[in-house]
Amino acid sequence: MDEAGDEYxxxxxxxxNLKASCMKNLKIICRLVVCxxxxxxxxxxxxxxxxxxxxxxxxxxxxxxxxxxxEPVGEGDCQACHEAVVxxxxxxxxxxFKLFAEGRDLCLxxxxxxxxxxxxxxxxxxEGECLVCHDPHGGSRIGLLKNADDVKMxxxxxxxxxxxxxxxxxxxxxxxxxxxxxxxxxSRYEKLLLSDPKSLCLKCHAELAAGLEGATVIxxxxxxxxCSDCHETHGSSFVHLLKEDGIKMCFSCHEELADKYxxxxxxHAALYKDDHCGNCHAPHFSNHASLLTTERxxxxxxxxxxxxxxxxxxxxxxxRAELAANEHLHGPLVDGKCxxCHDPHGxxxFRLLVDAYPETFYAPYRKGTYAFCLDxxxxxxxxxxxxxxxxxxxxxxRNLHYIHVADPRKGRSCRACHRAHASNGPKLMNETGxxxxxxxxxxxxVLTETxxxxxxGCHRRMSYDRKNxxxxx
Amino acid sequence: xxxTVTVNRCHVIRIACSAVLLYLLILLSACAxxxxxxxxxxxxxxxxxxxxxxxxxxxxxxxADVDGKKLGGLSIIAVGDTRAEKPKPIIKPYGxxxxxxxxxxxxxxxxxxxVIDPARKSFEFLKGNYSFGKLKKPISSEIDSDGNLYVAxxxxxxxxxxxxxxxxxxxxxxxxxxKPVDVAIYGDYxxxxxxxxxxxxxxxxxxxxxxxxxxxxxxxxxxxxxPISIDSGPKGSLFISNMSSGKIVNLDRDGHLxxxxxxxxxxxxxxxxxxxxxxxxxxRIYVVDAAHQNVQxxxxxxxxxxxxxxxxxxxxxxNLPAGIAVTSQGIDLFKKYIDPAFEVEQLIFVTSQFGPAxxxxxxxxxxxx
Numbered sequence: 112m113d114e115a116g117d118e119y120x121x122x123x124x125x126x127x128n129l130k131a132s133c134m135k136n137l138k139i140i141c142r143l144v145v146c147x148x149x150x151x152x153x154x155x156x157x158x159x160x161x162x163x164x165x166x167x168x169x170x171x172x173x174x175x176x177x178x179x180x181x182e183p184v185g186e187g188d189c190q191a192c193h194e195a196v197v198x199x200x201x202x203x204x205x206x207x208f209k210l211f212a213e214g215r216d217l218c219l220x221x222x223x224x225x226x227x228x229x230x231x232x233x234x235x236x237x238e239g240e241c242l243v244c245h246d247p248h249g250g251s252r253i254g255l256l257k258n259a260d261d262v263k264m265x266x267x268x269x270x271x272x273x274x275x276x277x278x279x280x281x282x283x284x285x286x287x288x289x290x291x292x293x294x295x296x297x298s299r300y301e302k303l304l305l306s307d308p309k310s311l312c313l314k315c316h317a318e319l320a321a322g323l324e325g326a327t328v329i330x331x332x333x334x335x336x337x338c339s340d341c342h343e344t345h346g347s348s349f350v351h352l353l354k355e356d357g358i359k360m361c362f363s364c365h366e367e368l369a370d371k372y373x374x375x376x377x378x379h380a381a382l383y384k385d386d387h388c389g390n391c392h393a394p395h396f397s398n399h400a401s402l403l404t405t406e407r408x409x410x411x412x413x414x415x416x417x418x419x420x421x422x423x424x425x426x427x428x429x430x431r432a433e434l435a436a437n438e439h440l441h442g443p444l445v446d447g448k449c450x451x452c453h454d455p456h457g458x459x460x461f462r463l464l465v466d467a468y469p470e471t472f473y474a475p476y477r478k479g480t481y482a483f484c485l486d487x488x489x490x491x492x493x494x495x496x497x498x499x500x501x502x503x504x505x506x507x508x509r510n511l512h513y514i515h516v517a518d519p520r521k522g523r524s525c526r527a528c529h530r531a532h533a534s535n536g537p538k539l540m541n542e543t544g545x546x547x548x549x550x551x552x553x554x555x556x557v558l559t560e561t562x563x564x565x566x567x568g569c570h571r572r573m574s575y576d577r578k579n580x581x582x583x584x
Numbered sequence: 585x586x587x588t589v590t591v592n593r594c595h596v597i598r599i600a601c602s603a604v605l606l607y608l609l610i611l612l613s614a615c616a617x618x619x620x621x622x623x624x625x626x627x628x629x630x631x632x633x634x635x636x637x638x639x640x641x642x643x644x645x646x647x648a649d650v651d652g653k654k655l656g657g658l659s660i661i662a663v664g665d666t667r668a669e670k671p672k673p674i675i676k677p678y679g680x681x682x683x684x685x686x687x688x689x690x691x692x693x694x695x696x697x698x699v700i701d702p703a704r705k706s707f708e709f710l711k712g713n714y715s716f717g718k719l720k721k722p723i724s725s726e727i728d729s730d731g732n733l734y735v736a737x738x739x740x741x742x743x744x745x746x747x748x749x750x751x752x753x754x755x756x757x758x759x760x761x762x763k764p765v766d767v768a769i770y771g772d773y774x775x776x777x778x779x780x781x782x783x784x785x786x787x788x789x790x791x792x793x794x795x796x797x798x799x800x801x802x803x804x805x806x807x808x809x810x811p812i813s814i815d816s817g818p819k820g821s822l823f824i825s826n827m828s829s830g831k832i833v834n835l836d837r838d839g840h841l842x843x844x845x846x847x848x849x850x851x852x853x854x855x856x857x858x859x860x861x862x863x864x865x866x867x868r869i870y871v872v873d874a875a876h877q878n879v880q881x882x883x884x885x886x887x888x889x890x891x892x893x894x895x896x897x898x899x900x901x902x903n904l905p906a907g908i909a910v911t912s913q914g915i916d917l918f919k920k921y922i923d924p925a926f927e928v929e930q931l932i933f934v935t936s937q938f939g940p941a942x943x944x945x946x947x948x949x950x951x952x953x
Contacts (some may be wrong), residue, residue: 495840500820508838 132515165189170201177249183221185246192217192247215239230299243268244295254295261287261302277346282315284345291315292344308406309336319395326396330367340364341394368456375457382414382456384434391455407447412455430532442487444532452483468524472547475522476513484525492516506562507580528554528567544568618951626923627681627900629892629946638892638948639928640900641921643941644687646671647707648777649675650700657757674698674942679724679766679813679860682909685917687933688733689943690722690907697722697735699750702917710750717744717752724766724813724860724907728789729892734774736764743767743787756792760785762798763831766814767785768822770837775822777814782806784814784822784839792896798839799824807841808831813861813872817884823869825858832861832871845886846871860907864930872905879908879934881948892946900946908932910948917927918945927952 165171174184183191193208200207210217214570215224218241225232235243238553244265245255254343258264263275266289275284283291292311293303304311313320323329332340341360342352353360373380374381381390388394391411394404405411417431434440443451453463461470466483476493485492489501493516497508504511529539536542536556544551544567551566561579566572574581588823628636644650653742676693683758687700696719697710710733712720720739727733731748742755743764756774757764763780774789784799799808809828821842822835830848835841846855856875857900863869867884879902880891893902915928922928 175680491836491840491842495838498836498838498840500837 116353164323174248176253177246178248178251179255181247181255191221212223215241225297230297231301231303232297233295233303236296262289265286274343274345277343278348279350279352280346281344281352307336308338309333312338323396325398327398328400328402329395329396330402357389358382361388371454371457376459377461378461379455379459379463409444409447412449416544434533437530438535439537439539440533441531441539451487472524472527472545473521474524475519480527481516503577505577506582507577509575509580509582511575527552527569595651610612621668626926628923628926629895629900632889634707636926636951637890638770638932638946639921639923639926640892641918641931641945641947643945644674644700644943645940646673646928646942650702650707651705672698672709676937677942678906678937679722680909680933680943681725681727682911682913682931682933683727685911685914687909687943688725688727689715689935690724690735692721693722693936695719696927697725698884702914706746710746712750713745716755717746719744723764726767728769734769734789734791735826736767736768736776738763738765738779742875745792754792755815756787757785757794760794765812768814768816770816770820770840773837775814775816775837777811777824779810779812782808782811784808784811784824785833786837796839798837799833800839800841803840804842809836812859815861815863817863817869818865818867823861823863824836825855825861825871827857827859830855831859832858832869843886847883850876852891853882853886855880859905860935862908862910862932864910865912870908870910870932872902872908874904874906876906879905879932882893893944900944901936901939901941902944903941905934906936906937907935918947921945922947925951 163387166175174180183189183250189208192210195207196209197207213219216239219582225236227237233311235241244257246257247255250256250261251258254496256262256265263284264287267275283289288463292305294305295303298304300307306314313323323333332338341354343354344352347353349356349360355363358372372378382388384390391404393404394402398405403411410487413431416427417429418427419429419432420426420507434444441452443449449455452465455463458464460467460483462468464483466486467479467481468483469480481493491498491501492512493510494513495501496510496513496517498510498513499508502510502512515527516524526541527545528541530541531539534540534542536554537558540554540556542554542556544553547568550568554568555572556564556565557563559576562571562574562576562581564574627640629638629640630636636779637881642649647653653671658837675691676687677689677698678692679690681688685701685703687698687702689698689700691698696713699708699710700706709904710719719735719737721737722735722744723738725733726734732753733746733748733750735744735746737744740755740758741761741763742758744755745753747753757776758852761776761780762776762778762785764776764785765779768775768776768777769789769934772789772790773795774787776787778785781797782800783797785794786796786798787794801807801810808824809826809831811824811833812827812835813825814822817917820837820905822837824833826833830846831844832846833841834843846853846854846858850856855871855873860870860872865876868889869884871880871882872878873880876891876894878891878894881889883889893900893905894902895901910930910932912930915922916930918928918931926947926949928949930948932948933943934946
């Protein structure tokens with residue numbers, strides 16, 4: 112004890128053995144300090160024990176059922192979020208604890224905040240409603256979600272379930288795997304997508320991605336990456352998750368074809384069955400013009416028009432056989448083009464022809480009646496009875512095409528002498544004869560350097576010569 | 585009296601000196617005649633704000649505009665007669681034809697035909713224009729695939745034929761009683777436009793034999809009325825301008841009427857006095873109008889596309905225009921006149937019978953992207 116201590120003792124306890132009594136007091140003080148320490152330890156111990164009791168006690172048993180506990184819960188640190196407002200717990204009425212903060216502010220005391228500039232926020236995130244999706248005590252192994260097995264159920268608490276309940280649903284939708292496509296908090300892409308739509312789709316549809324890599328012709332929406340122009344992303348009433356019934360889907364962009372489809376006098380059967388447009392066109396990509404599925408257009412047509420079909424009483428004509436059996440092909444067919452003459456989407460003319468051509472054997476020429484042929488062939492072929500220009504089938508200047516076709520009473524159509532697709536004769540002359548009822552009229556044409564003669568079933572042998580007219584009438 | 589005589593003599597001498605000085609001044613000023621300056625900035629048709637489709641490029645009025653040899657201002661005084669170096673002028677041009685980059689210009693007043701080769705910078709008079717081959721009033725000409733030149737002479741009332749080297753070969757059609765004003769060639773046939781009979785005579789281009797006459801009457805209708813110019817289109821049909829009816833008539837080579845457009849009037853697509861006519865590779869039809877003093881361009885269906893050359897411009901106006909020729913060849917030879925931002929597809933040559941610009945050169949095209 113130093114002098115100051117002695118002095119203090121002398122002043123405080125006058126008349127007593129000051130030194131002895133100071134020592135005694137010091138012991139008491141020490142004991143008091145120790146007791147206070149023990150009490151404090153007991154109090155603190157009581158608190159800790161009380162938390163541990165939240166999880167293990169009889170009141171909060173449900174906290175044990177989570178696959179994964181929120182970290183503070185797992186560590187028994189309930190007071191990371193809760194604080195006691197009264198010492199008594201549980202209370203019959205009212206609450207013993209309250210949260211340190213409300214909503215997002217409580218979460219942000221530990222978790223980092225989302226930067227609004229980094230992308231669009233999920234409305235729940237933006238509004239700080241974390242508990243819409245997450246359970247604060249525990250939940251799925253990833254993200255403490257309320258329902259990890261079917262995330263969709265969490266989503267549908269807010270989002271309309273209608274598109275998820277269609278006849279056809281997208282695989283991830285059916286599996287409740289919304290997070291395969293969407294990110295839950297924030298995204299730079301529309302609809303909180305994980306990436307741009309095209310990449311996102313091709314992430315799973317790898318066979319499509321592989322095909323697109325080598326394709327030379329790509330459907331515009333595919334190329335633009337707007338798959339949702341044609342497909343619903345969640346569910347649809349139509350197969351392939353299309354937004355509309357197959358052909359209507361196509362017409363939503365290809366409007367000009369809708370009119371033909373609905374109003375054409377002659378309809379192409381292929382357009383009205385099975386895959387409709389898809390019977391001829393690939394929807395996503397192709398290596399051929401117009402997204403056709405074959406390189407040569409004629410190969411595509413001959414898939415249907417190039418075989419004998421004995422199942423039907425009025426089957427399609429086997430054009431493949433006709434082409435194979437004849438040496439000379441009509442010009443467009445040499446290039447494998449059928450659409451030069453036929454409109455596969457529908458036509459107001461006979462046999463889907465692109466312009467007017469008579470259906471009958473007899474059809475006198477009038478302006479426009481043979482527009483189909485004269486679109487390519489000399490337009491003035493049948494216009495003048497005399498010509499030195501428009502045809503080689505003339506006697507001097509006497510236009511024999513005019514005489515045959517423009518006869519106002521009995522003008523014959525081109526089919527009387529020519530075949531449409533192929534022939535073994537020059538100028539597609541129909542050597543085997545045109546059908547005239549049950550009879551095939553033989554042509555028996557003989558050509559010379561400056562003219563020729565023929566002796567068909569129509570008349571006796573008659574000759575013509577361009578340089579030295581025969582002038583037979 | 586003597587004083588008076590002296591004074592009068594002095595006065596006469598003074599007047600004589602003044603006259604000589606004036607003459608010398610006139611002579612000197614004539615020798616140093618200002619060449620027509622090029623356009624200050626490009627002249628385009630149609631005018632803004634329409635996008636330009638045609639540019640006036642230059643003019644040719646004498647050999648100096650082709651070979652670049654100008655007559656020096658003092659040469660007459662210093663050397664005396666320098667006739668050999670004098671530029672050869674174009675006096676009163678009418679028909680003009682372009683073939684293989686050469687221009688064949690009928691100069692009616694002096695009765696000669698000028699062959700201009702911009703590539704060689706040559707300006708020459710037709711070699712065979714003398715004796716039996718002497719031209720009196722050449723109106724128009726045409727070149728065949730062998731390089732022979734066929735000239736319609738309205739006074740001789742014949743078609744004169746000159747070989748590729750310019751020598752006279754023969755003359756056709758005297759016996760047909762026609763007034764030939766233009767010729768067109770297709771294959772072996774020569775189509776001679778007869779102003780007097782309002783028709784087209786078809787001759788064998790080698791023998792001159794008259795084969796047929798077309799264009800008279802079809803379905804009770806006179807097809808041609810004072811036809812003045814003929815050209816064949818890309819498909820070989822014949823386009824003919826008619827001064828009296830103001831129509832451009834399209835006949836096939838057999839004489840069938842394929843179509844017609846235009847009429848007399850002063851509206852768009854109408855004509856006051858249609859003259860020269862040309863058809864380009866794309867089927868566009870160019871018609872010169874001597875009354876409106878411009879050229880109207882039509883598409884193959886007779887729809888008016890644009891017009892150019894109207895009077896009143898410092899450059900690019902026409903003055904009693906007559907003939908026209910169009911070509912897509914030799915554009916590079918006029919490159920220095922073409923605006924750098926303009927891309928020329930066709931050259932157009934138009935003759936004016938009066939004014940400083942006897943042949944006006946235009947370029948049809950478009951602004952480059």
